[in-house]
Amino acid sequence: MxxxxxxxxxxxxxxxxxxxxxxxxxxxxxxxxxxxxxxxxxxxxxxxxxxxxxxxxxxxxxxxxxxxxxxxxxxxxxxxxxxxxxxxxxxxxxxxxxxxxxxxxxxxxxxxxxxxxxxxxxxxxxxxxxxxxxxxxxxxxxxxxxxxxxxxxxxxxxxxxxxxxxxxxxxxxxxxxxxxxxxxxxxxxxxxxxxxxxxxxxxxxxxxxxxxxxxxxxxxxxxxxxxxxxxxxxxxxxxxxxxxxxxxxxxxxxxxxxxxxxxxxxxxxxxxxxxxxxxxxxxxxxxxxxxxMELPDLGMTFTEYARKGFLGIIESIPYNMEHDVEAFANTEGGISLPKELILSHPRTVMYLGRKLNGLTYGKAAKFSKKYHDLKESDYEGVKDRKLVTLLLELVANLYRGNAPYSPDTAEYKIMMGCIRKIERLLSVLHIDAKKFLSGYTLSEFVEPLLYNSGPDDDNVDLSVK
Ligand SMILES: [Fe+2]
Ligand SMILES: [Fe+2]
Structure with a gap:
């Protein structure tokens, strides 16, 4: 049947x-x-x-x-x-x-x-x-x-x-x-x-x-x-x-x-x-x-519309930190930081925003160079891309499944290289990330946000004998 x-x-x-x-x-x-x-x-x-x-x-x-x-x-x-x-x-x-x-x-x-x-x-x-x-x-x-x-x-x-x-x-x-x-x-x-x-x-x-x-x-x-x-x-x-x-x-x-x-x-x-x-x-x-799902007359796809509503605030954080501290404060930093604290330290917030926005794939690749096998020429094409866009993409990937960065991509190697270096630094400091991540390592936490190693999350043909 x-x-x-x-x-x-x-x-x-x-x-x-x-x-x-x-x-x-x-x-x-x-x-x-x-x-x-x-x-x-x-x-x-x-x-x-x-x-x-x-x-x-x-x-x-x-x-x-x-x-x-x-x-x-x-x-x-x-x-x-x-x-x-x-x-x-x-x-x-x-x-x-x-x-x-x-x-x-x-x-x-x-x-x-x-x-x-x-x-x-x-x-x-x-x-x-x-x-x-x-x-x-x-x-x-x-x-x-x-x-x-x-x-x-x-x-x-x-x-x-x-x-x-x-x-x-x-x-x-x-x-x-x-x-x-x-x-x-x-x-x-x-x-x-x-x-x-x-x-x-x-x-x-x-x-x-x-x-x-x-x-x-x-x-x-x-x-x-x-x-x-x-x-x-x-x-x-x-x-x-x-x-x-x-x-x-x-x-x-x-x-x-x-x-x-x-x-x-x-x-x-x-x-x-x-x-x-x-x-x-x-x-x-x-x-x-x-x-x-699609709806007419939105001026964009319904997926883009829904993403704006849900992730819009989070996605505006890096820009607002550097350029509009008041707007950043009004979202309470997106992570419930007290508004007064943000508004009383505008220069620090702008400095941190500039640093965050200044991070590129190239800088991250250099930071983690012992933890991946990429040569500079391998990531030449993406070296000036902002790391913050990848971080925001990871948040979106959590919800949409099917993260696109397979282990052979520069994005995967750079991000996982950084994670492995951070894990190394944490272990030197005797900090166990598993305590804060429900028993998962930092790598186990991040990797599925880069790449889906299981069945396709959207369209799949399965054997159910
Ligand atoms: Fe629900
Ligand atoms: Fe529910």
């Missing part, structure tokens, strides 16, 4: 009804999500599916709304109803941002944020049952877990979980009872010759060491062990969102069974993407294709 379906996640829908002022004159806030475009992006995604002759099916793995505003939920529900009436077949899961955990706001007449009406979690969860759980043939009694036959012979398990941390918002975990329930279904599926795939909001394993460090507690407790258990049950594909990072991870159990963790970035964040999956159970192959 050949099965096709879509994966969408982290829509973060923000209703325009949340604006008392004219939303068209409201500047796009510098956040991860293009809240001004989330409606257009979601409608576009549904239109793509509606126009696809191969499938009407989509799994959506949570963060349906921006922060759980009532208007956003009622509109999201209406759009899913309309989609279903036109023949769409959605399988929805609600999660963190759909419940009132965060600062829930609307925008008043003056364009200021004010608290907004929200819905309690107990009301949100059943709102979406018609778009998932009501179509299930069995449910687990945590309120969110279900198993549905999303296409004839293809079972999808949306997995609920428990939080194991004290703040009840970190370190999710699958209970032993839930895993037993999943196992009983995978065994029955095997008897019937059906295929089982799984999904939830949070990634089962971290997309990268850098995310493991900055997003501590944002992946499953014992996720790798659970991923291997699922692989041994015959599950090959596991879909998630939450990190807003585009990533494909392969986990192999001790018995040699594989599970692919398909992590899709936010539909209205940076980079704005959705995926189409085509599974051929006779050949034992899966083809995963990524669609970059």
């Amino acid at each position: 050949i099965y096709s379906f879509y994966h969408i996640t982290d829509v973060h829908y923000f209703s325009k009804k949340n604006f008392a002022c004219d939303w068209r004159t409201f500047p796009q806030p510098s956040t991860q999500i293009c809240i001004l475009k989330s409606e257009e992006t979601f409608k576009k995604a549904l239109e793509i599916i509606e126009n696809d002759d191969e499938t009407d099916t989509v799994i959506i793995t949570g963060d349906l709304t921006n922060h759980g505003e009532e208007y956003s939920h009622t509109e999201m529900q209406a759009l899913l109803r309309e989609f279903t009436e036109k023949g769409g077949n959605p399988y929805v899961f609600t999660d963190t941002h759909d419940y009132p955990h965060f600062d829930i706001y609307s925008i008043d007449e003056k364009g200021e944020k004010i608290p907004a009406e929200h819905l309690p979690k107990e009301e949100v969860i059943p709102m979406y049952y018609p778009f998932g759980r009501d179509k299930a043939f069995d449910t687990f009694d945590d309120g969110t877990t279900y198993i549905a036959e999303i296409l004839p012979g293809l079972y999808y398990i949306a997995l609920g979980y428990e939080f194991t941390s004290e703040d009840r918002l970190h370190s999710p975990a699958f209970s032993d009872e839930l895993m037993e329930w999943v196992k009983s279904h995978t065994e029955r599926a095997k008897e019937k010759g059906a295929t089982v795939i799984c999904g939830t909001h949070w990634p089962i394993v971290a997309p990268s060491p850098a995310y493991d460090v900055i997003g501590k507690g944002n992946t499953f407790a014992e996720g790798e062990r659970r991923a291997k258990e699922l692989a041994n049950m015959g599950v090959r594909l596991f879909f998630s969102g939450h990190t807003h990072i585009q990533c494909m991870k392969e986990i192999v159990s001790e018995k040699g069974n594989k599970l692919y963790s398909v992590q899709t970035s936010s539909l209205s964040g940076f980079p704005p993407k959705m995926r189409k999956i085509t599974l051929d159970t006779d050949k034992g192959t899966v083809s995963i294709r990524t669609i970059d």
Whole structure:
């Protein structure tokens, strides 16, 4: 059998009804999500599916709304109803941002944020049952877990979980009872010759060491062990969102069974993407294709627009340090440095900015010359390029996956040369970077931001026998 379906996640829908002022004159806030475009992006995604002759099916793995505003939920529900009436077949899961955990706001007449009406979690969860759980043939009694036959012979398990941390918002975990329930279904599926795939909001394993460090507690407790258990049950594909990072991870159990963790970035964040999956159970192959979201009339691609919103502030830091200390202070240095501290030392800030902007690949190559095999002529073409542009690129690479600097490039050799020299200096000073990097070395932290050595994060053909 050949099965096709879509994966969408982290829509973060923000209703325009949340604006008392004219939303068209409201500047796009510098956040991860293009809240001004989330409606257009979601409608576009549904239109793509509606126009696809191969499938009407989509799994959506949570963060349906921006922060759980009532208007956003009622509109999201209406759009899913309309989609279903036109023949769409959605399988929805609600999660963190759909419940009132965060600062829930609307925008008043003056364009200021004010608290907004929200819905309690107990009301949100059943709102979406018609778009998932009501179509299930069995449910687990945590309120969110279900198993549905999303296409004839293809079972999808949306997995609920428990939080194991004290703040009840970190370190999710699958209970032993839930895993037993999943196992009983995978065994029955095997008897019937059906295929089982799984999904939830949070990634089962971290997309990268850098995310493991900055997003501590944002992946499953014992996720790798659970991923291997699922692989041994015959599950090959596991879909998630939450990190807003585009990533494909392969986990192999001790018995040699594989599970692919398909992590899709936010539909209205940076980079704005959705995926189409085509599974051929006779050949034992899966083809995963990524669609970059596009919107008209932006004067740039939607990916560039989303990048500006998300990384714009970070990308302006080096310039502002050297040339506009006031603007740098207003972003609190981008890293929460006190504004007063910045403004009381403008000359120091400008000096540091000049030094940072003055760093070039050439200077970095000389600094690390014992740690790479490049001759001056090898990096002649890039020697005057600013190192700061590469550093900013590494931040973008964390989110978009597929970092382009393979080990044979000058960029890779220079950057990793610098990292190895810094590691050497740290070891002389008896400083253990692993203590600050969740057990990773500095090299392990940086290398995946330069180069993706695993499966392609966007488009990949896999064997899932
Ligand atoms: Fe999200
Ligand atoms: Fe999330």
